[in-house]
Amino acid sequence: MNKVIKRDQLVAALDSIAAKYQLIAPVQDESSVLFKPGVAGKDVVLDAVNSTVSPKGTFFPQWETMYTYNMAEADFAVKHPDQGPDRVLFGVRPCDIMAILHIDPVFIGEKFGDFYYEAKRNKTTIIGVSCPSVAHTCFCSTFGGSPTANKGADIMFYDLGDKFAVEVLTDKGKAVAELISKFLTDDAAAPAAVEAKAKELAAQCKPVDVTGVKEFLDGAFEHPYWVELSKKCLNCGVCTYVCPTCHCFDVVDEGYKSEGQRIRCWDSCMAKDFNLAAGGHNTRPSKLEKVRNRFMHKLKYHLDRYNLAGCIGCGRCSQKCPVNLDITQVISDVKAVK
Amino acid sequence: MCKCASENPMYAYPATITKIIEETPDVKTFQMVFDDPQVQENFGNQPGQVTMISLLGHGEITISITSSPTRKGMLEFSIKKVGRVTEIVHQLEVGMKVGIRGPYGNNFPFEDMKGKDLVIIGGGIGLAPVRSLIDYVLADENRADYGHVDIVYGARSKADLCFKYDLFDTWPQKKDTSVYVTIDRSEEGWDGKVAFVPAYLEELNPSPENKIAVTCGPPIMIKFVLQTLAKLGWKDEQIITTLEGRMKCCIGKCGRCNVGDKFICLDGPVFNLAQIKQMPEEF
Ligand SMILES: Cc1cc2nc3c(=O)[nH]c(=O)nc-3n(C[C@H](O)[C@H](O)[C@H](O)COP(=O)(O)OP(=O)(O)OC[C@H]3O[C@@H](n4cnc5c(N)ncnc54)[C@H](O)[C@@H]3O)c2cc1C
Ligand code: SF4
Ligand code: SF4
Ligand code: FES
Numbered sequence: 376m377n378k379v380i381k382r383d384q385l386v387a388a389l390d391s392i393a394a395k396y397q398l399i400a401p402v403q404d405e406s407s408v409l410f411k412p413g414v415a416g417k418d419v420v421l422d423a424v425n426s427t428v429s430p431k432g433t434f435f436p437q438w439e440t441m442y443t444y445n446m447a448e449a450d451f452a453v454k455h456p457d458q459g460p461d462r463v464l465f466g467v468r469p470c471d472i473m474a475i476l477h478i479d480p481v482f483i484g485e486k487f488g489d490f491y492y493e494a495k496r497n498k499t500t501i502i503g504v505s506c507p508s509v510a511h512t513c514f515c516s517t518f519g520g521s522p523t524a525n526k527g528a529d530i531m532f533y534d535l536g537d538k539f540a541v542e543v544l545t546d547k548g549k550a551v552a553e554l555i556s557k558f559l560t561d562d563a564a565a566p567a568a569v570e571a572k573a574k575e576l577a578a579q580c581k582p583v584d585v586t587g588v589k590e591f592l593d594g595a596f597e598h599p600y601w602v603e604l605s606k607k608c609l610n611c612g613v614c615t616y617v618c619p620t621c622h623c624f625d626v627v628d629e630g631y632k633s634e635g636q637r638i639r640c641w642d643s644c645m646a647k648d649f650n651l652a653a654g655g656h657n658t659r660p661s662k663l664e665k666v667r668n669r670f671m672h673k674l675k676y677h678l679d680r681y682n683l684a685g686c687i688g689c690g691r692c693s694q695k696c697p698v699n700l701d702i703t704q705v706i707s708d709v710k711a712v713k
Numbered sequence: 714m715c716k717c718a719s720e721n722p723m724y725a726y727p728a729t730i731t732k733i734i735e736e737t738p739d740v741k742t743f744q745m746v747f748d749d750p751q752v753q754e755n756f757g758n759q760p761g762q763v764t765m766i767s768l769l770g771h772g773e774i775t776i777s778i779t780s781s782p783t784r785k786g787m788l789e790f791s792i793k794k795v796g797r798v799t800e801i802v803h804q805l806e807v808g809m810k811v812g813i814r815g816p817y818g819n820n821f822p823f824e825d826m827k828g829k830d831l832v833i834i835g836g837g838i839g840l841a842p843v844r845s846l847i848d849y850v851l852a853d854e855n856r857a858d859y860g861h862v863d864i865v866y867g868a869r870s871k872a873d874l875c876f877k878y879d880l881f882d883t884w885p886q887k888k889d890t891s892v893y894v895t896i897d898r899s900e901e902g903w904d905g906k907v908a909f910v911p912a913y914l915e916e917l918n919p920s921p922e923n924k925i926a927v928t929c930g931p932p933i934m935i936k937f938v939l940q941t942l943a944k945l946g947w948k949d950e951q952i953i954t955t956l957e958g959r960m961k962c963c964i965g966k967c968g969r970c971n972v973g974d975k976f977i978c979l980d981g982p983v984f985n986l987a988q989i990k991q992m993p994e995e996f
Contacts, residue, residue: 455717490721623968630770653795679974
């Protein structure tokens with residue numbers, strides 16, 4: 376952490392990376408900040424605390440072709456699309472890196488791997504950037520995160536205003552760091568500056584205590600609280616769309632005559648027919664079941680299954696919900712109703 | 714060819730339909746053989762497991778393997794015509810191809826069943842998944858490992874009975890095997906039992922002593938079968954059933970089939986009643 380890069384050198388440094396890797400980084404897109412592939416250093420924006428949509432799409436795109444087929448050529452000779460070049464995912468906040476670590480076990484491991492996710496995950500080097508400030512919706516500290524955490528990053532940039540302290544954490548990170556070595560200078564004061572910054576930011580995180588919430592939810596499936604809570608939900612699905620740990624997808628065939636493709640795209644447990652089966656049986660037919668499932672997934676099911684929090688406290692869902700259904704409110708409510 | 718196919722659990726291997734049996738007006742049994750003999754050989758399905766059957770351009774459907782692994786060289790699927798994709802499957806003919814991926818999910822606990830009597834209770838298409846277990850247990854090489862097998866099966870009408878060749882020919886001829894068939898309403902040309910499955914079961918009154926019950930069928934039938942078994946003194950651990958849910962990936966990723974923290978596609982579809990009672994009632 377004794378190395379630093381001047382902020383005014385960042386664009387040039389990112390361009391050196393972009394010359395060798397596909398650079399995926401947050402850019403301004405109208406009123407949103409979105410992670411986009413193939414961007415140039417000058418387009419990268421780092422002033423938003425959180426991107427509008429999480430960067431999970433780097434590994435699990437909103438929409439991707441699983442394979443294409445052409446039955447006229449040979450039956451079932453499906454073609455898998457190339458999983459793309461080696462890439463550097465730059466500008467990821469600590470909470471979003473934690474989210475990646477928390478959905479890794481869904482896509483990698485248990486009984487089956489995921490061809491698409493794993494390929495892209497392996498091809499990607501992650502450069503985290505600590506948060507410049509803390510938004511009023513941020514509560515990553517609740518789940519053991521912090522605005523300066525480096526867990527899961529290959530390289531970590533610590534935002535110190537006019538410069539970034541740079542920490543190389545893995546071999547993958549080393550290879551990328553070599554590309555920007557000429558921009559790095561020694562700065563013995565950097566570690567102390569990072570530590571001071573870490574303290575300052577951690578103190579600003581919204582204090583939300585989840586102690587006892589999981590234990591309460593263990594016995595709260597039938598609790599009337601869900602009926603009240605779900606009443607105002609519009610089932611718009613924005614909360615799941617922006618969330619870095621939501622991983623539901625749909626599989627759809629798109630074809631014309633003998634040619635076409637099988638795609639998968641983000642789906643949402645908030646969607647109307649998400650659990651509708653043939654014959655009309657729907658296991659989660661109404662708002663009540665859907666809202667309950669979302670919060671149970673975030674605060675209990677994911678934890679039960681993977682021993683990892685299903686929410687990492689990025690605050691996006693609370694920020695975007697049109698009716699102000701706030702997960703931090705749910706956490707404190709649940710502690711009060713028990 | 715790239716290794717993508719063998720590395721991608723969501724790739725469905727091509728298979729050819731080798732035989733079609735019309736079970737009922739809306740159920741057909743398809744016998745299928747993988748085009749690659751190696752894939753067929755290594756498939757390794759266990760009784761109770763499911764597959765995804767893929768029709769490019771139309772979609773995928775979750776279907777139980779109804780044949781027992783003791784019958785090698787092919788797989789059988791009994792498919793009820795209920796919607797978009799199953800409709801297309803019903804139009805397929807011998808020689809045509811589909812994609813198959815799997816096998817998925819857990820299996821009936823055939824190891825724990827050793828030395829015990831079995832009572833199999835099925836309704837309608839619900840016999841399809843359990844048929845893999847019945848044929849496994851009744852196979853010559855396994856028969857000595859299991860006790861008496863009772864099969865209680867019902868459908869709405871005579872025409873709606875699946876697997877008539879098994880119910881009336883194959884199974885009754887097997888050693889220590891009793892088959893009880895019933896239909897919901899009396900009709901001409903039927904001199905067999907007329908009763909709903911749960912009522913027939915109660916009449917047969919199987920004692921729970923050293924037995925395991927397996928029940929699959931319409932939710933309403935299962936509900937009353939479970940009540941009946943409880944009344945007859947069966948313990949939750951002795952009763953096995955399967956859960957269904959809408960599925961997309963069948964490999965625990967798409968998040969569609971969860972009941973609480975369980976994914977039916979990975980942790981199920983086979984559960985005993987004690988396990989089900991631990992789960993939120995959302996199936
Ligand atoms: C574990 C399991 C085992 C099954 N075994 C069998 C079997 O052996 N034989 C049989 O006939 N049917 C079986 N089913 C039900 C079968 O999967 C559905 O009937 C089938 O998917 C309906 O597809 P469709 O396109 O014709 O219906 P539509 O209603 O047109 O459905 C469109 C899409 O919805 C989904 N879908 C709809 N209903 C279901 C459902 N009940 N379960 C899962 N996904 C659904 C599918 O993705 C389908 O492509 C099983 C289901 C599960 C979950
Ligand atoms: S964003 Fe709010 S209103 Fe929309 S589905 Fe989520 S909780 Fe409901
Ligand atoms: S549930 Fe909300 S706060 Fe938690 S990770 Fe998802 S979007 Fe962020
Ligand atoms: S079907 Fe996708 S998680 Fe079970």
